Amino acid sequence: MGDTDERNATDRDFTRYLNARVLSVFGAVVSAVTLPVLVYRLTGSAGWTSAVTAAEALPYLVFGLPAGALADRLDRQRMMVALDFAVAGALLTVPLAWLAGALTAPHVVVVAFATQTAFVFFDAANFGALPALVGKDRLTDAYSRLWGRTTVLELVVPGLTGLLVAVVAPAALLAVNALTGVGSALLLRAITRSLANPRPVQGAGELVADVREGLRFLWREPVIRTLTLVGVTHSAASGAWVAVVVPFADRVLGVAPSGDVRLAALFSCWGVGAIIASRSLPRLTRRWGNARVALGALPLSLLGGVLVLVGGHWLVVCAAAVCWGWAGATVVINGITYRQQVCPEELQSRVNTTGRMVAWGLGQPLGAVLAGGVSVAAGDPRAGLAAGLVVLALGVATAWVTPELRRAARPS
Template sequence: MTPAPPGFRPYLLSRAVSTAGTLVATVAVPVLVYQMTASAAWTSAAAATGALPYLLFGLAAGALADRVDRRRLMVACDLLTALALVSVPAAWAMGALTPAHVLAASFAVQTLYVFFDAANFGALPTLVGRARLTESYARVYGTTTAVELVVPALAGLAVAVWAPAPLIALNALTALASAALLRAITVPLSHPRPQTGARDGMGALVGQVREGLGFLWREPTVRTLTLVGASHSAASGAWLAMLVPWADRTLGVAPSGDARLAVLFSCWGVGALAASALTPKLAGALGAPRLALGGLPVSLLCGLAVVLSTHWLAAAVCASLWGAAYSVVVINAITYRQRISPDHLQSRVSTTARMLSWGVGQPVGAALAGAVAATAWGPRGGLAAGLAVLAVGVAAAWASPLRGHALRGADTAQEAAVGRT
């Protein structure tokens, strides 16, 4: 592994502490809302605030992050996040906390995260350079995955022992820590914005949104990676939606009091950790286009093995392999897309792709799986429905210009050509 470039370590640590704080709030907020209301509807509304801001503000966030100093934007988002979060335990301590306050704070935090995330995705290629992007993002992915494996369990234990409202203050502290770490980075996280002669304002912002969308649609490789990523996310949405009922009805793993369910929940995380180590080596050996095309059918086959499993141990092994294949595809697609996107469009392209994958693909996959599971096909049929969407994405990728790039090994030359635009 090559030495980390200057500024990467505080960037990585910022991502780790920020992810940890977010996971604490992800556990604490629904518990707090349910304790206050005893209402499934209120609790569902708290969960819905996670995806809605990306759909509402994703395009604007990407355009803004490409036109301002990304470090300043991320630091400002962290500080405002801490302010919104600390209002919850403060109101709770004064006996003035309401469910509406919790939801408003959660929505504000998720909205700020959209703008932070847009700047964050654009900052990494500038920080580490295109040549080290896959290795660096794999380290980020592996670190945040490790945090995701550990923190929710600890947060769940803490919520069981202490009241959830004070725990949200911990997320405020991690936001402040993230801001301090980002301020410690001395190298640039943004390239100078090209001067187009257009005045700043809403009209310019709309024009920049259109520029980003236009590039994404015109550039065939970026378009393919984005659309296929959405189909891949649909399969993960089906997995998340069906895991508990599928484990119960197909594998005989009870939804409560059965330690085997915890094993099944951890499988994708274990696979993702393996993928963070494997992806840079695979991308170096095969090239990004070949890895993109080869990883998709492997992910599909691993998913099919999960659907066909009837014993929990076999299912756990297959699910871990699926998590590894899925994560290899994700890491490679994100970094390949960033390597062939112009510097001044990084945030817009990454945020739009994330909108389509996380904001559209996962919810659609979950909804489709739920609808199929309500029929005679059951949870196994719901999982299969998500894989059917993935199969369409695999076919689309193999029929796209990406196949020609893979056959010719056209990776580096294309990156250079696009990077100069």
């Protein structure tokens, strides 16, 4: 009876955790779509729009290493609750400033940086929270449920948000994000099972040693090192696309940033491709292995990006973006899966946080800043996207000339 009661309590706590993550991801996706549209309406500038994208990605580069080390040692539940409340407070300043007629582009950029900084530490804590909550024997099922729900959100919400920003002021939508942050915090605070790691922080030296251990493993494994470096170039290309998608839609495709529902389709395409990738990747890796999938998907991703660049009609661009999203998500998920398969259990949080910091935290702002600068200099958002694709091409070449990756891709 005691085991049954404990399992029921765990199920209730997992339901709270799952609902909290759904709210959190919902708010994050709404912000990712709303903030660039908001800044573009304020300024009409591809440079400022790119600055928002860079500000959202940069915190992982700046804070990823200490966040991973701290999350292995601190009370994860308190950490996640405090960060949810902080995000809600930061987001609420945008609609309040908008109502007062005092909203500026720098304000939006600062909020984007602050909320994503909180997300970095939240994400690091989340890496260890779920295993501590459900136990190793139920981890696969728990991840499947979590992945299924959040992936649906990432597919559906960008399109719905694109529809909403066509008829509702973007700043007003961020008030909804603040409410989702509060809801997530209250659900996480209601969890009764401990999410904390028993190792206390006994000094800065221990945290530095933890960081070094994660970096050492990431660099020591040649295939992981290559896939991580390739991930930087891939994130740069996706950062370039996110940075210029609104001005690209406006100036190249004739899709206005307000009042045009076709913007919703453009925001949804990558998510459609990612859903297809999540369904097809297990079969691909079972048949071909992680290394061969990486070598095959990388040039397909580059091809998808080129087709987006040269497509002159919004329907053609949507179809190409779905293909790009499929290949891109295949590369990203495949790299993460391989890293988790070969990483020791005691290093999972640090290594995965570090890998994401290097690949996404460096690549995304690099691509956004590059695309924004080139777009402004050339007066054409297509030039910014092309610059991001050049970086991706360098990653494809790096993967194909790496002997360890090519040896791993050979049939046994």
